[in-house]
Structures are given as C-alpha cells and as structure tokens.
Amino acid sequence: TQLLEQSPQFLSIQEGENLTVYCNSSSVFSSLQWYRQEPGEGPVLLVTVVTGGEVKKLKRLTFQFGDARKDSSLHITAAQPGDTGLYLCALAGGTSYGKLTFGQGTILTVHP
C-alpha cells in the first residue's frame, strides 16, 4: 500500500505570508489530487496532477508535481483568512477501483 507523507501537520501564519505544503511518497504516483476541507464540510477537489513536472495554478495557489512523480507541493501566495482550512493530498486512480488514499492533512490557519 502506498503511503503519503504530508507536511507540515499544522501551519499558523499571518495574512499576506506565503506558505508551502508538501506531499511525498516512496512510490511513484499515477496521479495526485489536492483537496481543501472547511470546518463542518466535506473535502472539495482543488486540482488533479497527472504528468511529472506539471505545474497548475488556481489564483494564488500553485500546485507542482515532481518530475519523478513521487512528490507534490501546494504553494499559496499572500495567504488570506479565507484560505484557512484542512488541505489534503490524495492518491487517485490506478487499479484501486477509485479508492483515494489520503495524506495526514495540513491544518492551515491564517490570522488577519
């Protein structure tokens, strides 16, 4: 079973700061997804990365997939209080019949 290491587990920053969340595995990913979960809600998909070296941008969020497809990162520029939430990376697809395997999550708090 592939395991995902996500770091840091907690991140508390001031509004306007930049941050990066990391997701790593010892095995190659077929594809990786990033989700965001707000309190009292379910996870919502932000992006899927499939190709090694791929970079995707979603407003102030930048997602990178490592060249070897064993790691991914999420970078947020000029964080805002509205970015507060739980960020989850997840392995998707392959032969696991649609099963998502999640990392431990990063709880981000952005203070005004």
Next chain:
Amino acid sequence: DTAVSQTPKYLVTQMGNDKSIKCEQNLGHDTMYWYKQDSKKFLKIMFSYNNKELIINETVPNRFSPKSPDKAHLNLHINSLELGDSAVYFCASSPVLGSPQNIQYFGAGTRLSVL
C-alpha cells in the same frame, strides 16, 4: 440542490446501540464511497460501491454494513456501537470508476459521538 447529501449531520448515541447513516447523490454517478475521518483529521476509505455492487471493503469490522438499494443511495448501518466509532463519516460519489483522474464529490459529513 445539494449534490451529495448525508443524514443526519450529527448523531449522539450510547455504546451498544445500532444506528444508520443515509447518503444520497443526485449527480448520476455510478460509484459511491464511505470514508471515516478520525479526531486527527485522517481520512480513510471504508467501503466503495459501483452500481450497487460492493467493490472495496477496507478491513472494516463487520459491525459496519453498507447497503446500496440503488446507485443513487449508499447507507451505512452500524451495530453495537463502540466508543472508538466516534468520528466524522463522509459519503462521496464519483462518475468514473478506476479513472486516473477519479474526482470524488463529498457530502458534508455525519459527526457520530458514542457516549
């Protein structure tokens, strides 16, 4: 209309009781899932159904029994509840089984507290 809806949102019960959580999706998806999120926010797959057929059962105690009356519904029945069952349970659905870009849509969760 909510795409994936779960009921109830909160469930407080005594140890030893039997309870059910219901899930419905109006997205026309074939595949539905149950996940458990523990107090440390770790989210883990429990079951998956594709078109009413069980396809994933992740070593979950047999006190947990999913039931899918049709492909739009996946319910979770739990017998003899234990303290360790306290968690948030999420239902999800996805349109394409086994796709490398399997996008899942989650419900808002059911927070179960066993006293």
